[in-house]
Amino acid sequence: MRTVIGLEVHAQLLTKTKLFCSCSAEYFGAPPNTHTCPVCLGMPGALPVLNERAVEYALMAALALHCEIPQRSTFARKNYFYPDLPKGYQISQFDEPLAIRGFVELPTGKRVRIRRVHLEEDAGKLLHTETGVSLVDFNRAGVPLIEIVSEPELSSPKEARLYMEELRRILRYLGVCSGDMEEGSLRCDANISVSPDAQLGTKIEVKNMNSFKAVEAALDYEVRRQRQILERGGSVVQETRLWNEKTGETEPMRAKEESEDYRYFPDPDLVPLQIDDSWKQKIDLPELPAAKRARFAQEYQLPEYDIAVLTEERPIAEYFEAVVKLYQHPKDVSNWMMSELLRLLKEQRSLEIPMKPEHFAQVLQMVRSGQITRTVAKDVIEESFKTGKAPQEIVREKGLGQISDEGLLAEIVTKVLAENPKAVADFRAGKEAALGFLQGQVMKATSGKADPHKVRALLLEKLRH
Numbered sequence: 092m093r094t095v096i097g098l099e100v101h102a103q104l105l106t107k108t109k110l111f112c113s114c115s116a117e118y119f120g121a122p123p124n125t126h127t128c129p130v131c132l133g134m135p136g137a138l139p140v141l142n143e144r145a146v147e148y149a150l151m152a153a154l155a156l157h158c159e160i161p162q163r164s165t166f167a168r169k170n171y172f173y174p175d176l177p178k179g180y181q182i183s184q185f186d187e188p189l190a191i192r193g194f195v196e197l198p199t200g201k202r203v204r205i206r207r208v209h210l211e212e213d214a215g216k217l218l219h220t221e222t223g224v225s226l227v228d229f230n231r232a233g234v235p236l237i238e239i240v241s242e243p244e245l246s247s248p249k250e251a252r253l254y255m256e257e258l259r260r261i262l263r264y265l266g267v268c269s270g271d272m273e274e275g276s277l278r279c280d281a282n283i284s285v286s287p288d289a290q291l292g293t294k295i296e297v298k299n300m301n302s303f304k305a306v307e308a309a310l311d312y313e314v315r316r317q318r319q320i321l322e323r324g325g326s327v328v329q330e331t332r333l334w335n336e337k338t339g340e341t342e343p344m345r346a347k348e349e350s351e352d353y354r355y356f357p358d359p360d361l362v363p364l365q366i367d368d369s370w371k372q373k374i375d376l377p378e379l380p381a382a383k384r385a386r387f388a389q390e391y392q393l394p395e396y397d398i399a400v401l402t403e404e405r406p407i408a409e410y411f412e413a414v415v416k417l418y419q420h421p422k423d424v425s426n427w428m429m430s431e432l433l434r435l436l437k438e439q440r441s442l443e444i445p446m447k448p449e450h451f452a453q454v455l456q457m458v459r460s461g462q463i464t465r466t467v468a469k470d471v472i473e474e475s476f477k478t479g480k481a482p483q484e485i486v487r488e489k490g491l492g493q494i495s496d497e498g499l500l501a502e503i504v505t506k507v508l509a510e511n512p513k514a515v516a517d518f519r520a521g522k523e524a525a526l527g528f529l530q531g532q533v534m535k536a537t538s539g540k541a542d543p544h545k546v547r548a549l550l551l552e553k554l555r556h
């Protein structure tokens with residue numbers, strides 16, 4: 092059986108104001124209906140004015156997706172009735188979209204073609220209460236979105252997820268979308284068909300997937316469902332289905348509508364959008380994820396896993412490069428960042444790194460030169476991360492320098508051996524593991540500051556006598 096998937100992704104642009112009015116677009120968490128005006132409420136006589144920043148962000152995304160930008164694009168009214176749509180139509184783009192024919196390169200190297208990218212406004216939000224009353228909040232009405240439509244050439248639910256993740260990475264690198272699926276700033280509808288031969292099967296649209304995991308799970312479910320129908324000799328009915336996170340199943344929602352149903356026509360209130368070469372040339376794209384991954388592999392010779400982790404977010408990748416400039420051991424920097432730094436960032440729930448790259452480099456340098464142990468280094472990183480203090484200062488203040496004075500270490504080792512006669516006997520009876528235990532005791536006695544190589548040598552020397 093052959094599976095074919097195409098995705099329609101809606102990304103909310105991070106503009107300050109809405110697409111056609113000056114209401115704030117940062118509506119998340121605001122009291123209902125506080126970000127509204129006659130334009131986004133669809134009052135008679137109110138006229139839309141296009142937000143230039145939204146066009147710029149959409150262009151950045153389109154160029155990052157390697158799209159062609161036609162000189163002219165137009166806005167159209169998509170007509171339908173729903174209580175969250177005050178005008179009775181949504182302003183979108185139809186036959187002349189902003190951008191066409193691009194592609195996304197997945198981390199696997201596969202290129203997925205993009206059919207089109209267009210600008211449109213978001214609808215409001217309905218809230219269904221337990222008493223059976225529905226409330227409407229228009230704060231989201233008119234917030235700018237781009238819709239990114241792929242060609243149907245994703246061949247598995249797993250690949251659909253990889254595509255979504257790469258899109259999110261690109262949009263976040265550009266800074267044009269927060270990419271938060273749970274908050275709804277990145278949404279995805281999927282078209283999926285399964286067929287026993289090279290012909291395309293019946294297209295099913297799946298909606299309501301609010302995480303990458305949900306995208307993969309919903310499509311996995313659909314592949315199984317459609318396959319079972321076909322194997323029993325039945326035929327799949329074309330429709331739109333909703334993913335139900337709780338049951339782990341998709342449920343029928345409505346017969347699939349066609350674009351004719353929306354009676355699209357050009358919006359008479361908005362002139363065609365003209366994008367000339369000088370506008371395109373003004374747009375400065377950062378290095379994008381695929382290029383960064385390729386460069387990291389070449390320049391730093393890192394394993395694929397490290398590269399994926401370090402390039403997932405732009406600030407992390409930039410921090411890595413800033414540290415490596417000062418301390419030229421890329422794999423070492425990668426290890427310490429992936430273990431310690433990412434843990435601290437996860438704890439503080441933000442990607443802003445308060446620790447200076449030079450401080451991070453200094454800690455690693457101190458470990459390499461034997462000034463502090465690895466155990467101490469972890470504490471120093473945490474302290475410097477939380478207080479902004481220089482590592483040298485922390486080590487000095489807290490007396491964390493590595494103990495490599497043999498006389499002092501020998502004394503501690505003797506004491507530890509005297510206090511642990513059972514472990515000593517075990518080791519002498521051939522239990523190698525007892526050595527690790529004793530070494531641990533010495534490290535504990537020195538608060539992790541003892542030079543571990545010297546401790547081991549001293550222990551062996553004394554145990555063998």
Ligand SMILES: [Zn+2]
Pocket residue numbers: 109112113114126127128129130131132233
């Ligand atoms: Zn408004």
